[in-house]
Amino acid sequence: MYECHDDHFIAFKGIRSDRYSKYNFQYQYLKGETYTCHADHSNNENSFGLSVWTEKEATNYCSQLVVKVKVYYKDVARMVHKNGKIRCTKINILN
Numbered sequence: 001m002y003e004c005h006d007d008h009f010i011a012f013k014g015i016r017s018d019r020y021s022k023y024n025f026q027y028q029y030l031k032g033e034t035y036t037c038h039a040d041h042s043n044n045e046n047s048f049g050l051s052v053w054t055e056k057e058a059t060n061y062c063s064q065l066v067v068k069v070k071v072y073y074k075d076v077a078r079m080v081h082k083n084g085k086i087r088c089t090k091i092n093i094l095n
Helices: 055-061
Strands: 008-015 034-036 050-053 065-072 076-080 085-088 090-093
Touching: 008 055, 050 055, 050 090, 055 065
Parallel strands: none
Antiparallel strands: 008 050, 008 065, 034 090, 050 085, 065 090, 076 085
């Protein structure tokens, strides 16, 4: 499902064309930047945290702009939506 490496994997994030999240203006996801936040470890599908997806699911979530994201395994908080979405505490935007 993901391009996996020794200490990280590559995932995708669907965002608006202005590089903000689909629903809020908390972060503007810029190329080369790293973002951190608290992530909810519950199994609630609408839990809080930085979310990443497979490319297909990221496009389904918000197709305006889909960016590649680098995630270290240690920064994964929870898998939700039947393992279709990963909640993270830290992500790096690659493009």
